[in-house]
Amino acid sequence: MLLTDSAAGHSKSVSGKIPHLPHLGVGIGFREPFRADLFLHQDKIDFLEITADHYFDAHSKKLEELDLLKQHFPLIPHGLNLSLGSAEGIDEIYLEKFAGLVEKLNPAWFSDHLCFTKSNGVNIGHLAPVPYTNEAIKIFVRNISRVKDKIKIPFILENITYNVRFPSSEMSEAEFITKILRETDCGLLLDITNLYINSTNFGIDWREILDELPLENVVQLHFAGLHKHDNRLIDAHANKTNDEIWEVFREVCRRTNVKGAILERDENFPPFAEILDEIATAKEIIDFAETRPKLTKLLCR
């Protein structure tokens, strides 16, 4: 029985572009409270993810900030509001702004979430899940195709957390994500903390979810610490990355190549040395995994 599989299995179903994307390394989602620390320690931070929305219709100071960041770091724009699951389609004005930012930055890839944030033109203010149905897949595929027509660089899609499971769902989250990626030829921005949160809150083994996902589509990871509230895990981005999340990180890197990983921290900011420690740990995991053959699903369980 074939036990290991290095690059061979990766070229079968994945977009031709993904294996050729650059390795950006490990970085952090840009937040203003640690802006000065980023410049002081730029040799330890490989790239930054910026929230695209913060630079749409931005005032001159914000645009100067963007230029300064661009001079010192590779930047990846991460959107919040393409609302790829909205039945009414893509907001063309928002898409135009996103396309303008991408043109300005010329990033290796850009990203948004597998969710909806707008309904009938009204912004609902959070990343909302949809029922995992074939009808919803059609909506995502149509909207993602529109984005890809407009912005001609690799587009990667992030898995979100959810608090309820819809009775109308026709498949698992992993199957839903897989079908969308296969039909749109997009990469996966695998948020491993979101994956762990969903698996724990709904009693599913996270390794089984990894078995189901098309890990050959992974381009980038998000990682962050867990927060427990009323016996449920939530994605607060307010804590140090936990051992459980590092275990998921190692397992993903054992199974597939990762082009980049971003630490997400939005609240409860620690001394920057702790952030740097987490980035260094992530780099060690990725560097070690790159020296080893990738494991097939047969070996992973």
Ligand SMILES: [Fe+2]
């Ligand atoms: Fe994330």
